[in-house]
Amino acid sequence: MSNPLPLGPWTIHPLRSGTFALDGGAMFGSVPRVLWERTNPADEANRIELACRHLLIEGTAPADGGAKRRILVDAGMGNKLSEKEVHIFRIEQPEDAMEAALQRAGFSREQVTDVILTHLHFDHAGGATMVEGGEIVPTFPNATYYTQKSQWELANHPSLKDRASYIPDNFLPLERQGRLEVLDGPGEIAPGVEILVGNGHTDGHQMVKVTGGGETAVFMGDTIPTTTHLRLPFIMGYDLRPLETLAEKQLLLARAAAEGWWLFFDHDPQVAAVKVRSGEKDVEITERYGDS
Numbered sequence: 001m002s003n004p005l006p007l008g009p010w011t012i013h014p015l016r017s018g019t020f021a022l023d024g025g026a027m028f029g030s031v032p033r034v035l036w037e038r039t040n041p042a043d044e045a046n047r048i049e050l051a052c053r054h055l056l057i058e059g060t061a062p063a064d065g066g067a068k069r070r071i072l073v074d075a076g077m078g079n080k081l082s083e084k085e086v087h088i089f090r091i092e093q094p095e096d097a098m099e100a101a102l103q104r105a106g107f108s109r110e111q112v113t114d115v116i117l118t119h120l121h122f123d124h125a126g127g128a129t130m131v132e133g134g135e136i137v138p139t140f141p142n143a144t145y146y147t148q149k150s151q152w153e154l155a156n157h158p159s160l161k162d163r164a165s166y167i168p169d170n171f172l173p174l175e176r177q178g179r180l181e182v183l184d185g186p187g188e189i190a191p192g193v194e195i196l197v198g199n200g201h202t203d204g205h206q207m208v209k210v211t212g213g214g215e216t217a218v219f220m221g222d223t224i225p226t227t228t229h230l231r232l233p234f235i236m237g238y239d240l241r242p243l244e245t246l247a248e249k250q251l252l253l254a255r256a257a258a259e260g261w262w263l264f265f266d267h268d269p270q271v272a273a274v275k276v277r278s279g280e281k282d283v284e285i286t287e288r289y290g291d292s
Contacts, residue, residue, distance in 0.1 A: 004105075005262065005273075005289065008212020010059035010192060014264065014272045014289075015101040017054065017076040018093025020123065021047035028228070029237040039228045047090060050226070050267040052076040052097070052123065055219050056105060056112075057210055063191040070107060071114040071193060073208050073219050074266060075139065078126030080169060089123075098127040098139060112140040114189060117147050118206045118221035118266070120155040121165040129173050136169050138179045145174045148197060148204025149184045161240075162202070198223055200245030201236070207252075217262035217273065223248055225267040227274060231282045253283050262289060 005012040023046050028036040040048040057071040076098050077091055085091075094100045099109050117125050130139045138145070147155075155166045174180040186197045196207040201222040208219040223245060228234055232249055235242045256263055257278045264273040271290050276283035 005217065006213060007210055007215045007217060008192065009061045010057055010210055010212045012210060012217055012264075013056040013058065013105045013107075015054040015056055015098075015105060017052045017097035017101040017127065018091065019049055019051055019269060020077065020092070021045075021049055021090035024048040026237040027225075029235045029239070029242065031234050036228060036234065040226070043090075049090075049269045051265075051269045052093070053264070053266050053268070053272065054098075054101065055208065055264060056102065056107060057193060057208075058107075059190075059212075061191040069113050069190050069193075070111050071116060071190065072102075072112050072140065072143070073116045074118055074124045074221075075115060075127035076101075077123055078128070078130065078139070078170065080126060080129075080131065080136075080167075081122070109140050110142055112143045115140055115143045115145045116189070116195065116206060116208055117145060117171075118208075118219070119151050119202050119204070120147060120171050121202070121222075122167050122170060124221075124266070125170040126167070128170055136173045138174055138177055143179065145180050146183055146189060146195070146206070147171070147180065148206060149182050150199070151202065151204030151206075152182050154203045165238075198244070198248045200241050200243075200248050201239045203240070215262070216259060217264060218252070218256070219264045219266070220252070221266055223252070224263065224265065226265055227268050227271050227285065230263075230274075230276065230285070254278070257283055 024042045042048050055073040060068050129136050158166045186195050188194050192211045194209040198205045207221050210217045235245050239245045257276050262273045273289040274285045275287040277286050
């Protein structure tokens with residue numbers, strides 16, 4: 001994996017729990033295949049390879065009372081999907097994917113203090129729960145989980161377009177066992193660790209901004225899932241409100257270029273993060289922070 005990235009009192013550990021594949025047309029919406037396949041080649045079923053990437057944000061912020069925090073962003077697919085679903089989505093990962101990813105970085109799931117779920121789609125929240133002793137329980141037993149109120153409401157009452165993405169066993173046990181905190185809008189969950197909220201991809205989609213040591217890193221979630229999606233017109237067909245996604249991208253990328261942010265991607269199969277500058281049409285990558 002990539003080397004840890006220090007940001008003042010925080011250290012960011014990029015984690016990767018596995019890979020999967022989704023339809024290329026769905027991932028790039030109205031953009032023709034001839035354009036997106038240059039960077040994201042498709043298999044015989046028109047699926048492109050995607051990563052399940054997460055961040056483990058570790059640190060002790062003095063303003064936080066000196067408490068040690070290990071904040072996980074997103075929980076991956078988990079291991080509750082059927083064999084048919086594993087085949088459809090071409091999932092490749094260890095049996096205990098999140099635990100294995102944490103162990104490679106020197107951590108255990110018991111050490112995680114917080115879990116920020118960007119949203120409750122199965123590829124981001126599937127690993128939030130696990131089967132233990134015949135019951136479905138939180139994977140991270142000592143952690144508080146965070147989602148947005150509007151996302152929670154949508155997940156519990158999905159439309160026909162959304163319902164295949166939301167699997168109740170991935171999130172209802174968090175509420176039943178008192179591990180869930182439902183937020184209503186942006187804000188800090190620790191000094192220097194801020195939740196940003198967008199509504200383009202889905203209601204109450206959370207991005208995570210970490211600031212320290214004169215640097216800023218933002219986990220973009222599905223607002224900008226890969227480096228190819230840095231181009232403004234490249235918006236997923238899965239998005240509920242593509243014009244809102246476009247507006248969110250314009251604002252975030254302008255700030256990222258002006259302020260030198262690291263942008264972390266949840267699904268890019270090769271690159272963990274980049275820095276960008278303003279270009280003639282879209283932003284241009286100036287620095288890469290890749291997986292090894």
